[in-house]
Amino acid sequence: MSTLLLFAAITDIWAGLPTHPAVVNPVSYETFGRPAEVISLSGEWDFKTAGHGSGIRSVRFDKDIWKDGARKIRVPAVWEAEGVGERGMGIPYLCADNAPKELRHVFVGEGWYRRTVEVPADWRGKRVWLKAGGVRSQGWFYVNDNPVAWLDTATGAWKWDVTDFIRFGETNKIVVMADNAVAQRGGTDSFCNRWGGIWRDIELEATPQVFIDDAWVRGDFDRRVARVEVKVEGEGEQ
Secondary structure: OOHHHHHHHHHHHOOOOEEEEEOOOOOOOHHHHOOOEEEEEEEEEEEEEEEEOOOOOOOOOOOOOOOOEEEEEEOOOOOOOOOOEEEEEOEEOOOOOOOOEEEEEEEEEOOOOOOOOEOOOOOOOEEEEEEEOOEEEEEEEEEEOOEEEOOOOOOEEEEEEEEHHOOOOEEEEEEEEEOOOOOOOOOOOOOOOOEEEEEEOEEEEOOOOOOOEEEEEEEOOOOOOEEEEEEEEOOOOO
């Protein structure tokens, strides 16, 4: 099993939803524009910090912890760059890798994000995916209080089928908790100070019921041929 597929299998454990590789905010949007079937969740989110292991997280998340002491934060962004934490010495994951450095903002713990989004009524009958480009270092995702995924991977962008949780033609709530107290699986950037947050884009995307889950091309220059493989999933797949 490839490292990418192994990471995907690991993320399925918590909420039970299969994890699929994704493309989030590709550069083609700059040339051709964002399609109507994709809603960007970039921008301001409600945000509040908590200590690592706070006990707030549950399988079903229906609390309102943002009543007191919450603020706005941009997504995507590293939360230290948004002024989260106090001035101090950075904390590397492995002290043997890198000496601490003085930073303007240092925060190690849980960062709770929340925002609402209107999902078009004409998306009804399609599959709706929540796509995440990157969370540092672990992330837990909820849609309308329903658990979606636990993300603990070093690299890659991922998506989950959240169709059953979506209220079409209504306001929907997205909650993400990021925790940077422990290193990501795979050890990437373990030498770095413990920065955190939703640091790459998040989107909602609507697709047909039958969809291409993966596709790749392997070229053979000498023979002047190419092998193309396409993985199709969904109801009525052939």
